[in-house]
Amino acid sequence: MAMEEVRNAGDARELTLRGPHISKAIEENGLDEKLYGLTNLNYLCISQTCLKQLSPKLGDLVNLTNLVLHHNQLTALPEEIQCLTKLKFLDLSNNQIEELPFSITKLSNLESLNVSVNKLLSFPPVNEMKSLHILNISHNNLQELPEGIFDPGLVHLHTIMAGNNEMEHLSPNVANLPHLQTLDLTNNKLKEVPAELSVCPKLKVLSLTGNKFSDRRFGKLVEQCLTKAVMEYLNKNLKKEKGQNPDKKAKGKSTKLTKKDLKKEEDDDDVEFLTDALNVLHFPDKGGLVVSVTPAVLSVRPYIVCCIVKNLDLQKTSNSFKQFITLQTKLHDTLCNKRQAATIATHDLRSVKGPLKFDAQFPSHLMIIPLSRQKEVTGETLVEDLLKEAEALRKEKKRSTVSGIHKYLDLLKDKTQYPCLLDSTGAVISFPPITNSNNTKISKETTSILIEVTSSTNLDVCKKVCDELLVKMLEMNLGKDFTGDEASSAPGQKSLTVEQVKVTDEEGNLRVVYPSRTDLNHPGITVNRNYE
Structure with missing residues (x-):
């Protein structure tokens, strides 16, 4: 104006x-x-x-x-x-x-x-x-x-x-x-x-x-x-x-091993040495991806964790890509508590122009091409359109609730500004907890992805969600199989390659790097770190 x-x-x-x-x-x-x-x-x-x-x-x-x-x-x-x-x-x-x-x-x-x-x-x-x-x-x-x-x-x-x-x-x-x-x-x-x-x-x-x-x-x-x-x-x-003994055991609590415990120990002894592996690459000195967090987003959605997964094969089976999308949906409904605790976004790394900025913008100023759409709209228009769609669906199906993306609109209620992830050109590639940009959407041909997990509650839940997503991807055997000199795992062993991403404040002070040495502590999985 x-x-x-x-x-x-x-x-x-x-x-x-x-x-x-x-x-x-x-x-x-x-x-x-x-x-x-x-x-x-x-x-x-x-x-x-x-x-x-x-x-x-x-x-x-x-x-x-x-x-x-x-x-x-x-x-x-x-x-x-x-x-x-x-x-x-x-x-x-x-x-x-x-x-x-x-x-x-x-x-x-x-x-x-x-x-x-x-x-x-x-x-x-x-x-x-x-x-x-x-x-x-x-x-x-x-x-x-x-x-x-x-x-x-x-x-x-x-x-x-x-x-x-x-x-x-x-x-x-x-x-x-x-x-x-x-x-x-x-x-x-x-x-x-x-x-x-x-x-x-x-x-x-x-x-x-x-x-x-x-x-x-x-x-x-x-x-x-x-x-x-x-x-x-x-x-x-x-x-x-206060003079209490924090290490004192609860009265009457038994420390004896039960038959179940002994059986578990026997089973553990029979486990083969070969385990699935997550290969973590240290943040590169040159070309590493950095996400800066602005002061504006701190009062809206302050927590974000990112990492890069390389050498993916989303066409390993006819259902691999569909299973990966389903996995994200399942995690949103369970571990992410229907996106109230956290939101996952995945981007094709080839379309991501770093460094990135995690910011908050007013609804009328936030511009994004929503997933599966071709036209750029404001955050305000997108939310208004989705609200109208939700109301129409309620009337059509004669239900008091809605499904899909519409059920997350309440998470933006009363928000003066909307959180968004921008690339180096200023383009919005993610609008959590609603949608990603169509410009960075993944496909069956995608071989490297940027994983983004954001939360308005705490950092630990971001890490927990990211941990679980990576472990499930490993279990689904989405890592590319190599042969000869490229082979990074033994025959029959599943592996996944993950590269660290740094999150900083606007002045460059480190907020979090993921995965760190304390992340991905999962039984039955070997974590190989190229910086140890």
């Missing part, structure tokens, strides 16, 4: 101003003051401009529920932001803000606050923000978490993203957040974390990599991204601090 159109948008409910032409207009004439008279606005987005300041008249937009101001050059906010009492979503990421007004604490209906990638040295108390669900303060200069963040009254707070700051201490009061699910403190200056962290009953994702912990054993667990093991380790320390 051009700046001139602002004058004629008196009845508008949503307004988006972004990009070079808007930036040029702001640079030449400033932000059009008529904008502040659009009091009916519910949604306002100003992004990717040279905007440095906002007028106190911002407080006149009292009906705003969503205010998006990311990727500008803002240095401050007016105190009058406190007048936006209906605000639920506020995105100030990627600006130059050094200090937030204290009045921001009056936004009691705010559910999501993103101030990542700024220059904040301090943060106002947040204990009055009783509706807060997600707080993203990553990539700043903060030395501690905001005052009041451990207030028991913050009953909705489930995600705290505070990586890439200057924090040296985490309070034991973190145990006061019983609904905390995600805590990211990567790349800070922590030397230890309180054992009380293990008391948080719903904490599923704990990211602490990039800190220099004095406890070296704990540090190793952290660097391996093993949330469950880290929590168990902290829990043992907590029991020690």
